[in-house]
Amino acid sequence: MIILRSHAEIEKIRNSCRIVAGILQKLSRRVHPGVTTWDLNAFSEELAKKEDAKPAFRGYHGYPFALCTSVNEEVVHGMPSKHRRLKEGDIVSLDFGVVVDNYYGDSAITVPVGHISDEATRLCTVTEESLYRGISQAVAGNRLSDISHAIQEFVEERGFSVVREFVGHGIGQHLHESPQIPNYGPPGKGVRLKPGMVLAIEPMINSGAPEVEILEDQWTAVTLDRKLSAHFEHTIVVTENGPEILTRSETALQ
Ligand code: MF3
Ligand code: CO
Numbered sequence: 001m002i003i004l005r006s007h008a009e010i011e012k013i014r015n016s017c018r019i020v021a022g023i024l025q026k027l028s029r030r031v032h033p034g035v036t037t038w039d040l041n042a043f044s045e046e047l048a049k050k051e052d053a054k055p056a057f058r059g060y061h062g063y064p065f066a067l068c069t070s071v072n073e074e075v076v077h078g079m080p081s082k083h084r085r086l087k088e089g090d091i092v093s094l095d096f097g098v099v100v101d102n103y104y105g106d107s108a109i110t111v112p113v114g115h116i117s118d119e120a121t122r123l124c125t126v127t128e129e130s131l132y133r134g135i136s137q138a139v140a141g142n143r144l145s146d147i148s149h150a151i152q153e154f155v156e157e158r159g160f161s162v163v164r165e166f167v168g169h170g171i172g173q174h175l176h177e178s179p180q181i182p183n184y185g186p187p188g189k190g191v192r193l194k195p196g197m198v199l200a201i202e203p204m205i206n207s208g209a210p211e212v213e214i215l216e217d218q219w220t221a222v223t224l225d226r227k228l229s230a231h232f233e234h235t236i237v238v239t240e241n242g243p244e245i246l247t248r249s250e251t252a253l254q
Contacts, residue, residue, distance in 0.1 A: 003170070013246060019051045019100065022249075027067070031092060032086070033088045041065050044096055048098055063077070076093070076221050077221055079220060089120070092111055093109070095231065105171070109128075110127065123160060127232050134151040144189070150187075167182045179199075
């Protein structure tokens with residue numbers, strides 16, 4: 001069952017999403033060679049506190065941090081560490097969510113550390129663009145897998161691969177709600193999209209093979225071939241007039 005949110009509920013989700021977008025924007029400006037992922041997590045905690053927002057990930061299935069920081073071959077759920085100092089040429093995915101007044105927002109961006117290779121730039125650009133291709137299919141009357149298919153087609157045409165093990169999700173009164181949203185699949189399958197559905201769409205795209213493995217910390221997912229991976233995520237709402245992105249940084253308070 002996918003919940004259709006009322007106007008009042010969407011306003012609460014919108015508020016959480018605005019806070020998430022603002023915090024990610026501020027975090028991205030802190031990304032420089034020499035910064036540790038631990039510092040970025042601490043800053044995310046500080047910014048959330050200032051907004052009276054509760055970080056959504058800390059405590060979720062025992063995850064111990066507010067922020068996920070996934071560097072280079074790390075795909076998702078990378079854990080902040082005092083020992084992980086970002087260096088010129090790295091890419092780092094910052095994945096963050098909050099809950100305010102019982103409603104959640106969730107978003108991720110992949111940020112370059114200083115000057116990065118052309119291949120890393122292309123991976124980040126294609127991953128972000130694939131998210132927008134997916135979002136453009138989040139139209140009332142379409143089916144869920146139209147989103148999935150648009151992402152996969154765009155990515156694979158450009159020689160990159162889609163991670164299968166992690167998916168997007170419905171979001172609202174919980175971080176993860178129905179439906180699951182794979183980033184691959186044939187078009188025209190799954191439920192019909194309706195106004196009021198709130199979805200977190202989050203392609204994780206690899207520069208090499210799609211396979212991933214989980215490290216011994218039981219959280220960090222890395223590419224099996226240790227090539228680069230990128231990740232972008234937005235929370236969106238399906239409206240009568242098409243998709244509306246709730247975690248756009250342009251809508252965030254400065
Ligand atoms: N955006 C990620 C997701 O929706 C972040 C979850 S991290 C966790 O899966 F720690 F909360 F699991
Ligand atoms: Co998510």
